[in-house]
Each structure stands twice: as C-alpha cells, then as structure tokens.
Amino acid sequence: MAIKKGRGKGKILQIRYGIxxxxxxxxxxxxxxxxxxxxxxxxxxxxxxxxxxFRRWRGNGHDA
Amino acid sequence: xTPKYEPFKFRYERFxxxxxxxxxxxxxYVDRDxxxxxxxxxxxxxxxxxxxxxxxxxxxxxxxxxxxxxSAGCRMCYMDSAPDGxxxxxxxxxxxxxxxxxxxxxxxxxxxxxxxxxxxxxWLFEVAHxxxxxxxxxxxxxxxxxxxGENAAEFAVFGQVNISIDGVGDRYATHRGINGFDRAxxxxxxxxxxxxxxxxxxxxxxxxxxxxxxxxxxxxxVGIQQLELLRYKPAGRAADIxxxxxxxxxxxxxxxxxxxxxxxxxEYDTPLAIDCSLTPYLYCHNPDQEKLEFYGVxxxxxxxxxxxxxxxxxxxxCSFASSENRTVFNIQDWWGREDTFFAFRKWVDAxxxxxASCDFLKLCRGGCHVVSKHESGDIYxxxxxCPKVRRYNADQAAV
Numbered sequence: 001m002a003i004k005k006g007r008g009k010g011k012i013l014q015i016r017y018g019i020x021x022x023x024x025x026x027x028x029x030x031x032x033x034x035x036x037x038x039x040x041x042x043x044x045x046x047x048x049x050x051x052x053x054f055r056r057w058r059g060n061g062h063d064a
Numbered sequence: 065x066t067p068k069y070e071p072f073k074f075r076y077e078r079f080x081x082x083x084x085x086x087x088x089x090x091x092x093y094v095d096r097d098x099x100x101x102x103x104x105x106x107x108x109x110x111x112x113x114x115x116x117x118x119x120x121x122x123x124x125x126x127x128x129x130x131x132x133x134x135s136a137g138c139r140m141c142y143m144d145s146a147p148d149g150x151x152x153x154x155x156x157x158x159x160x161x162x163x164x165x166x167x168x169x170x171x172x173x174x175x176x177x178x179x180x181x182x183x184x185x186x187w188l189f190e191v192a193h194x195x196x197x198x199x200x201x202x203x204x205x206x207x208x209x210x211x212x213g214e215n216a217a218e219f220a221v222f223g224q225v226n227i228s229i230d231g232v233g234d235r236y237a238t239h240r241g242i243n244g245f246d247r248a249x250x251x252x253x254x255x256x257x258x259x260x261x262x263x264x265x266x267x268x269x270x271x272x273x274x275x276x277x278x279x280x281x282x283x284x285x286v287g288i289q290q291l292e293l294l295r296y297k298p299a300g301r302a303a304d305i306x307x308x309x310x311x312x313x314x315x316x317x318x319x320x321x322x323x324x325x326x327x328x329x330x331e332y333d334t335p336l337a338i339d340c341s342l343t344p345y346l347y348c349h350n351p352d353q354e355k356l357e358f359y360g361v362x363x364x365x366x367x368x369x370x371x372x373x374x375x376x377x378x379x380x381x382c383s384f385a386s387s388e389n390r391t392v393f394n395i396q397d398w399w400g401r402e403d404t405f406f407a408f409r410k411w412v413d414a415x416x417x418x419x420a421s422c423d424f425l426k427l428c429r430g431g432c433h434v435v436s437k438h439e440s441g442d443i444y445x446x447x448x449x450c451p452k453v454r455r456y457n458a459d460q461a462a463v
Contacts, residue, residue, distance in 0.1 A: 010098025013079065013116045016091040016124075016360035018290060018337060021203035021226040022265050023127040023178025024142065024383045025339040026370050027292050032359040033351065034330060047090060051083055054072035055102045 012044060073199055074099075075171035076107035077121055078114025084173050086201060086223065091124060091173060091360075117362075117426065119409055122170035122399060123371040126392075127178065127383050130160060130191065132375050134181035136207050139241030140267075142384065144300035145180045153376045157187045161194055163377060163392045168198035170396060174223070175202045178383075180375065183210040192221040205265055208251030209244060216254035226263040226292060227251055232278040238271050239296070239311075252286045263290035268321075268342070269311040276325065280332040291334050293325060295341040295449070298438040299384045308438060309448070313345070318451040321345040340364050341432035344450035347424040356427055363428040367405025371395070381408040384434040407443045408433060418456040419446045 020027035032040065073084040080095040081104065093116045100106070109121060132149035134141070155163060167175070175195055182188050183206050195202040201223040208227040211219065219225050229248050231238050236245035255262045266272075266279050276293075283291045298308035313321060322345050329336040338346065343363040347356075356362070366372075367381030371392075374380070378387035379395060388405070390398055398404050411430050419430050430436070431447025439448050446453045 010080075010101045011095045012092055012098065013095055014093035014358055014360050016093075017089065018335070019089050019174060019201065019203050019224045019261075020125060020292070020337070021176055021205050021222070021224045021263060022292050022294060022339060023129065023176040023205045024297065025294060025341055026125070026365060026382075027337040027339055028343065028361040029290075029335070029337045029359070030326070030346070030361055031329065031335045031337075033355065033361070034326065047085065047088070047092060050085055051072075051092065051102065054085070057072075 012048065015044065015047065073171070073173065074104070075121065075173075076104075076109050078109050078112050078118065079116055080110075081107075082120075082124065082173070089201075089223065116357075119368050119400075122167075122172055124172070124369045125174035125176060126167055126172050127176045127370065127372045128160070128163070129178050129180060129373065129375045129383070130155075130182040130185055130188065131180040133184060134179055134207075135184065136181060136209065136240075136242060136244065138239070138301075140239045140296075140300075140302040142297050142299040142302050143178075143180060149180055150375075155375060155377045157190070159377060160191055163373060164191070164195055164198055164200070166392060166395055168195075168200055170399070172200055175200050176205060177202055177222075178205045181207055181209070183208075189218055189221060196221060206251075207244060208248040211251035211254055213254045213257070216251075216260065217258040219255055219260045220258060222260070224261040224263055224289060225255055226265045226290070227255075228265045228267075229279065229282070230267045231272050231275060232282055235272060235275055235278070239267055239269060249282075249286075252288070256286055256288075261289045262286070263288050263292060265292050265294055267294045267296055268313070269296040270314050270317055271311065273313060273317045273321070277328055277332075280328040280334050283334040284332040289335060290337055291329075292337040292339065293342060294339045295432065295435075297341070297384055297432070298435060303438060308435070312435075312449045315451070315454055318345055318449065318454065319348065322349055340366075341435065341447075344428055344431045344447055344452070347422075347428050348451040350423075353424065353427060361427075363431065364408065364411070364433060365429070366433070367408035371399075381405040382434065411444065414444050416444060416446055418452060422452060 018029035081099045083092045132145045134145035135147045192202040203223045204225045227248050237243040296311045372380040372383040373392045377391045379390045379392045380387045431450045433443045436445040436447050437443040
C-alpha cells in the first residue's frame with residue numbers, strides 16, 4: 001500500500017502514528033483502522049507537506 | 065526550563081529513511097527516491113537490500129528502566145520492583161546520561177522511561193531534558209502517585225505521560241492488590257490542567273475485560289490523548305503469583321476482544337492503541353493486511369524497532385526478555401551483528417504450525433515470544449493466547 005506523494009519522486013512506505021510511552025512493549029495505534037480511505041489520504045498528504053516544509057526550514061545538510 | 069522540541073528528525077535506513085514529526089507525532093518510513101527528493105544525499109546503507117520489515121540500523125524506541133525502586137508494591141509488578149529495589153548495580157544518574165549519549169548517536173527517536181517508579185527519582189526531569197537536548201523524545205509511564213498540581217507543569221518536557229490504571233474505583237486493585245485509583249485520577253487531572261499530553265495504560269486480563277468500558281469512559285471524561293491496552297505478561301511477580309493462563313483472556317474473550325474495544329473507541333471517542341502482544345487478537349478477525357502494514361500495526365518487533373534497557377544497563381529484545389549479556393553502553397558494537405537477538409529477529413523463519421500457514425505471519429511474527437517461552441519453555445512455540453492457536457490446539461487435541 002505504499003503511497004506515492006503528490007509531486008516529485010518517491011513513496012511513503014509506512015506511517016506509524018502516535019507515541020508509545022509504555023515502557024514494557026511496543027504500541028500500535030489502531031485508531032487508523034477506524035479512518036475512512038478519504039481521511040487517511042488527506043492525512044498522508046498533510047504529513048507529506050509538513051515534511052517538505054520542515055525539510056526546507058532546516059535546510060540541506062543542517063541535520064545530516 | 066522550557067522544553068526543547070525537535071519538530072523534525074531523520075535517519076537513514078536500507079530501504080531509504082525514517083522521518084519523524086512530533087506534532088502530529090508520526091514516524092514516516094520512506095523509500096530512497098523520497099529521501100533524494102527531499103534533498104538528502106545517498107547513504108552507504110543504500111548499497112544493501114532491505115525492506116521496512118527487515119532489521120533497522122537502530123531501534124526506533126528504547127524502553128529505559130531508570131530504577132527498580134518503587135514504593136507502591138503492586139502484587140503483579142513485572143519488574144519485581146520494591147521500595148528498596150534500587151541496588152548497587154543500577155546505572156544511576158551518570159550511567160543513564162552515558163546511555164542516552166549512545167542512543168542519541170544511533171539516532172533513536174523515542175524513549176519510554178519507566179521503572180520501578182521513575183517519578184521517585186530526584187533526577188528524572190534532568191534525564192528528560194538531556195534526552196530532549198540530544199534530539200530524542202522522552203516519554204513516561206508512571207503510577208502517577210507523585211504527580212501533583214504543583215509539579216504537573218514540569219511533565220511538559222515529556223512527549224506523553226501515560227498513567228497506569230487497570231480499573232476504575234475499587235477495580236483499580238484487581239491486578240495490583242493496592243487501590244491507587246484516587247491518586248492516579250488526580251494525577252491525570254493535574255496533567256491535563258497543564259496541557260501535558262496524557263494517556264492511560266491499562267493491563268487487560270480476564271478479570272477486568274468485562275469492565276473495560278469504564279476505562280474508556282474515564283478516558284473520555286478526562287480528555288486523554290491515548291488509551292493503550294496491554295496484555296497481562298508473565299514476568300517478575302506476575303510470573304509467580306498464579307498460572308499465567310488464569311489471567312490471560314479466556315477463549316470467548318479472546319475472540320471478542322478486538323470488536324469490543326474498537327466499538328468502545330468509537331463510542332467514547334478515545335484514541336486507542338494496543339501493545340504488540342495483543343495483535344494476534346486483532347489479526348484473528350482478518351483485517352485489511354495492506355492497511356495494517358502501512359500504518360505499522362504489527363506484532364513483535366522486539367530486538368529491532370524496540371530495545372529494552374534495564375536499570376543496570378543490560379539490553380534485551382524487549383523489557384520482558386533476558387539480556388543475553390549485552391549492555392547499552394556498547395550497543396553500536398552489537399546491534400548490527402547477525403546473532404543479535406536472533407530468536408526475536410528470525411522467529412518468522414522458524415515459525416511452527418499453525419503460525420507457519422497463517423496469512424498474518426509476516427505482520428504478527430508469532431505473537432508474544434515471552435508468553436510462549438513462559439508457557440512452554442520454547443521461545444519458538446506459537447503464542448498459546450492467540451485465538452487461532454487456541455482453536456488449532458483444540459482441534460489437534462480432538463483428533
């Protein structure tokens with residue numbers, strides 16, 4: 001189900017939402033199973049846009 | 065002190081890279097072309113093959129026990145913590161700082177700080193701020209007994225604070241043998257008043273299964289960011305007090321678990337997470353595999369996405385597994401070795417029936433290996449709690 005982003009090349013392979021404060025085992029956010037396809041797509045596009053904005057903000061090489 | 069937030073972080077992986085956002089919080093796995101398109105130069109790691117399900121260059125999260133000291137004395141504590149639990153062998157403040165430096169160098173994203181009860185340590189916030197300064201998100205699991213209106217604001221340094229509550233009112237004591245509900249509830253309220261991201265960790269067993277709705281209602285009432293349901297684990301004092309299967313969900317509950325909690329999550333509008341050992345209870349209902357993989361709703365990735373570190377610095381595939389004589393202080397030397405956490409990383413290759421023929425093997429990875437080892441002595445045995453395994457075993461017994 002890898003999702004190709006709107007422009008440019010490359011794919012998002014997996015998105016793991018949420019934080020796992022539980023210090024004994026891995027947590028999986030199952031809220032996403034409730035989401036409809038349209039909402040999930042919008043969320044992915046939103047994240048993609050945020051990545052681009054933050055990347056531009058940090059600048060090439062700054063955080064490498 | 066104002067917490068330093070790292071809104072964006074990345075690291076290379078064989079398949080491409082992992083990008084982290086904190087608000088909204090997500091780890092986003094992308095391929096090499098995506099990384100290039102964002103302007104990142106090629107990595108030497110890309111000379112090797114790898115998928116999102118193969119061994120990572122480092123854990124994405126580390127579970128770090130800061131101490132074994134805890135004054136609560138819960139009956140089922142899987143860490144076997146005690147008021148005098150802190151021994152000479154613990155890392156202590158300086159040791160924890162040294163561990164953090166090594167984990168940061170590997171570009172670990174998240175820390176789950178626990179214990180013992182780490183809020184009993186005078187240097188807990190120092191640890192959290194150091195982790196922030198090193199670019200990692202510190203998260204916290206606590207009983208909440210030491211969180212008050214006066215100190216609640218300090219917990220904003222954490223990405224999220226989850227308070228352990230297994231039942232409402234008197235049912236809090238079901239597993240723990242002590243009733244700390246009022247103190248835990250006050251802590252939830254205090255954190256929410258200071259806008260700290262807050263959740264509830266709830267251990268699910270056959271004894272509180274029928275009362276889970278009360279926890280969801282509590283979550284909605286307080287306005288928590290997450291309810292995380294955890295399976296009862298046979299470790300520490302929980303391994304000794306009774307037969308584990310007397311606590312694990314019964315056959316009927318095991319099949320009803322996932323539909324029930326999803327219905328409750330919708331009804332009470334409570335963001336829901338389940339721990340890796342509960343995923344067999346989801347997979348038995350044959351959900352959309354592509355969707356599960358894309359959103360990382362996967363089973364045991366102990367020793368890969370996750371590394372457990374005890375209060376003495378011993379490293380293990382997860383908090384319940386043995387350390388195999390490795391420590392966090394030289395994690396860079398052994399993490400990438402073929403034999404590291406071999407049983408956890410390669411479990412799928414040696415999967416027995418019925419797991420070997422299960423459509424969800426790649427995602428599930430055999431349920432909880434710690435449960436398997438506890439019940440059968442064999443880490444490669446199927447998880448006896450999995451509803452499909454239960455049915456398989458019943459069929460085999462009937463032949």
